[in-house]
Amino acid sequence: MKIHEVEARKIFEAHGLPVPPSRLVESPEVARQAAEELGCPVVVKAQVLVGGRGKAGGVKLAGTPSEAVEKAEAILGMEIKGLTVKKVLVASAVDITREFYAGLVIDRRSRKPLMMVSPAGGIDIEEVARTAPEKILKVVIDPMWGILPFQVRRMTSFLSGNRDVARQIGRALTALYRAFMAVDASLAEINPLVESPDGKVWAIDAKINIDDNGLYRQKDITELRDDSAEDEGEVEARLKGLSFVKLEGNVGCIVNGAGLAMATMDMIKHYGAEPANFLDIGGSSSPEKVLAAMHIILRDRNVRSILINIFGGITRCDDVAAGLIEARKQLGIDVPLVVRLTGTNEDKARELLGGTELIPAATMDEGVRKAIEMARA
Ligand code: GDP
Ligand code: MN
Numbered sequence: 001m002k003i004h005e006v007e008a009r010k011i012f013e014a015h016g017l018p019v020p021p022s023r024l025v026e027s028p029e030v031a032r033q034a035a036e037e038l039g040c041p042v043v044v045k046a047q048v049l050v051g052g053r054g055k056a057g058g059v060k061l062a063g064t065p066s067e068a069v070e071k072a073e074a075i076l077g078m079e080i081k082g083l084t085v086k087k088v089l090v091a092s093a094v095d096i097t098r099e100f101y102a103g104l105v106i107d108r109r110s111r112k113p114l115m116m117v118s119p120a121g122g123i124d125i126e127e128v129a130r131t132a133p134e135k136i137l138k139v140v141i142d143p144m145w146g147i148l149p150f151q152v153r154r155m156t157s158f159l160s161g162n163r164d165v166a167r168q169i170g171r172a173l174t175a176l177y178r179a180f181m182a183v184d185a186s187l188a189e190i191n192p193l194v195e196s197p198d199g200k201v202w203a204i205d206a207k208i209n210i211d212d213n214g215l216y217r218q219k220d221i222t223e224l225r226d227d228s229a230e231d232e233g234e235v236e237a238r239l240k241g242l243s244f245v246k247l248e249g250n251v252g253c254i255v256n257g258a259g260l261a262m263a264t265m266d267m268i269k270h271y272g273a274e275p276a277n278f279l280d281i282g283g284s285s286s287p288e289k290v291l292a293a294m295h296i297i298l299r300d301r302n303v304r305s306i307l308i309n310i311f312g313g314i315t316r317c318d319d320v321a322a323g324l325i326e327a328r329k330q331l332g333i334d335v336p337l338v339v340r341l342t343g344t345n346e347d348k349a350r351e352l353l354g355g356t357e358l359i360p361a362a363t364m365d366e367g368v369r370k371a372i373e374m375a376r377a
Contacts, residue, residue, distance in 0.1 A: 001210045002049045003224050006089050008206035015179035017203045022091035031072035034090035035065040041093040044071040046085040049229035056080045094202045099192035100159050101125050104180045113141045117155045121192035147177040168201035184214025233296040240292040249274025250375045252297040252306035256281050256315045264309050273372040276303045283314040290323025305336045305374035307367055312343025321349035336374040340367035
């Protein structure tokens with residue numbers, strides 16, 4: 001789950017990172033008040049859940065309170081990567097002499113937190129990784145010990161030759177790690193972490209993504225969810241208790257169990273087509289879940305056929321069949337549905353589906369091939 005910069009700043013600050021003071025505002029006039037309170041110059045920053053706001057014109061400096069009003073007027077209501085800016089952050093601006101990058105992610109290979117730092121901050125870290133990988137230092141942190149002093153020293157000496165600045169960066173990296181662990185983050189990033197002319201270090205941007213699997217114990221953070229940046233289908237799926245990921249292909253799939261869903265996607269690719277989604281309706285699927293799944297998939301205009309691949313165990317095939325029949329009644333379905341149902345109550349399911357336009361498949365292989373054929377027709 002993504003959270004806004006304003007919230008990530010609060011978390012960083014609470015863990016000891018040097019974050020310039022700021023105010024969240026929704027109107028240009030309040031921006032004036034904020035600029036007066038904070039003292040100019042200030043920076044006015046669009047609060048949207050995408051990166052690259054600076055490049056898109058969503059981050060602007062203001063030298064006076066009136067200028068802050070102008071910049072807020074310009075940014076509020078702006079569209080950045082399809083998202084409308086409804087709030088801006090007015091923050092005390094920092095004079096910048098150097099920009100660093102500091103970020104933490106979960107590294108799948110080592111299965112541990114991985115800290116990455118670079119003296120080439122301020123720009124896309126992916127860009128640095130591509131063009132100048134030697135400018136990124138990566139350090140794997142063992143959560144058993146936490147971030148260790150020698151690791152901090154390696155990173156700070158990579159970033160700065162100035163002892164006092166290095167010491168401040170070291171404290172910032174330690175705080176970043178603490179914040180990352182405390183909120184069950186999957187990513188925490190300061191880009192840029194800057195040095196000002198007076199030799200002070202500041203975190204002037206803040207990005208945190210929370211691991212969805214940790215949300216059950218992060219109640220305060222769960223309340224910060226802003227789903228305007230999420231795919232509509234993914235939001236609906238979450239509310240209905242389905243796991244759904246939208247993909248780019250044209251063969252929709254409704255499957256029970258994450259493993260079978262992955263295998264179904266693999267098989268679709270194996271036969272040269274592309275799945276339109278990953279969708280696991282889970283065990284004990286009720287007809288309502290199937291109906292919701294159908295509704296979500298049909299929202300995607302790319303979908304040309306849908307494969308329903310159910311291995312009935314706890315999931316009862318007749319429940320799924322009932323859901324499919326209901327979906328056909330309620331939703332205007334204009335794409336072919338290929339159905340492979342096997343396992344618990346499959347006979348009942350077959351009875352229910354007899355005489356409908358649903359296209360039966362006896363095996364998964366047959367189902368996948370039929371669905372692809374239909375998508376191509
Ligand atoms: P992003 O583009 O979404 O990553 O937003 P950032 O918060 O990183 O801001 C983009 C850029 O605006 C930064 O890389 C800085 O160059 C500039 N910027 C942001 N805040 C300040 C500030 O306080 N002072 C100065 N001088 N520049 C800033
Ligand atoms: Mn940034």
